[in-house]
Amino acid sequence: MPARTGKQFLEGLRGPREIWVDGERVTDVVDHPLLGGAARGLAAVYDLHHAHPDVLLMPDEETGEPIPVSHMIPRSRADLAKRGAALRKVAEYSVGLMGRTPDYMNVTYAGFAGSRDAWAAQGNEAGAERLVAYQKFLRRNDISLTHTIVQPTVDKATGDAPGPGNPHALRKVEDTANGILVRGARVLATLAPFADELAVYPASPLPAGSDAYAVSFCIPMGTPGLKFLCRDSTSSRWNLFDHPLSSRFDEQDAFVIFDDVEVPRDRVFIDANLASYNSVMTTSWPPNVQQQTMIRASVKLDFAWGLALRMAASINAADPETMRMIGEIWTYAEFTRAAVVAAEAEATEWPGGLWTLNRSPLHALRATLPLWFPRVNEILKLIGSHNVFAAPTAAQLADKDLRPLIDRYLPGAKGMPAEERIRIFRLAWDFAGGALASRNEQYERFYLASSPRNLARHLAFTDRARADRLVDRFLKEPLD
């Protein structure tokens, strides 16, 4: 099947699945008052591919059918540039507010398939074979994939990864006639209500003896025993004037319970193989997937800078402090843009022919953006002040008695019509202040591990020769 349309994507969501929102088991995601807006928003992402086939589609290397560029296994610098342009186009649609549009997992699985040898090592040849076959299925059916890679937190003192006998974490229970039976829980499947399938793959390494927890697989969302508990919705009712962002960009996050779930053999990529589980994520995965995450971040910061400028202009706030704060957002946007450019310039080829951006600038961003994004929201709220709440709704503007009064008392500076000013401040609150904004701040802090962990990890892959040489000059120079 070639790249799906939005209509086809929505039809795919109507299948059976166990999605819980509050106390309700949702039977129809597409028309649900708290989920339907984002379903529509994501359908628009699918349609975007058909509106911009030159940027977003490419022929499948075997069938020739048009498929999303995000499924590409980059084999050259030019491939990375093409994929980067496609990732940017998708990120611009939600101005980076949807972190887990399907391209995120498309990029992940293209990277896995492009690292076949890493998956085949440690005696996992059959698992790697099935993984490569799955990636073909994924791209040819234009599947929307959610994922869960983090173990549930019960007692932080026991460490990040489940030790032998842990009763909470996802694990293999037994072999079955057709595959394996798994039981346990994982966090936190963003996009779950809007996915066709769920992916499970490794994150933190597991300790010795935890072989049963060393599993990786993909299964349809409707697989019996699979339950998704969505967090409280941050979705607003569909009204693009009142809630231009939160009416369509709440991608949701769900706690996942595997209540004795059978995974068919052809979907098992790691089967209780600890050595494989602990090694497959340690090479090309971070820089591969972070091409998507950092281009998205760059788009979001450019948007925040533009929004801040528009807010200030609407009330003619040209004081030094406002300009300083806007300049601060600009520096974050510019550093992010520059880091992506540097990572592209220093792109590398991995054994097996996969190309990725250079990990270092992307990792530096990953460790720092969790500190920048909350500050960006703070700045937007400081510039916005009370104005974000002196912003009547579409219904109030539509009232024939209120409208002339709103036009008279709520214009912007320098002749800006009231409606334009109101739209700017409503957009600002939706982006930086409302419930969706609060969720997004939490997302930026944690979606690929917290800032402290990323900072602490940098020595695992960096080359310190340059820094050591500078220090050694003083430590080793003759003292006479």
Ligand SMILES: Cc1cc2nc3c(=O)[nH]c(=O)nc-3n(C[C@H](O)[C@H](O)[C@H](O)COP(=O)(O)OP(=O)(O)OC[C@H]3O[C@@H](n4cnc5c(N)ncnc54)[C@H](O)[C@@H]3O)c2cc1C
């Ligand atoms: C909105 C959202 C969406 C998400 N989506 C997904 C998804 O789609 N799929 C998925 O698999 N996961 C997802 N996650 C989960 C995410 O991967 C984890 O939340 C993330 O890894 C952080 O987990 P943690 O609690 O172990 O964080 P920690 O790193 O433990 O951080 C929690 C706090 O503890 C502190 N801390 C404690 N111990 C340490 C330590 N040793 N080193 C450093 N800091 C420490 C940190 O400073 C931080 O404040 C999502 C999370 C959020 C919030």
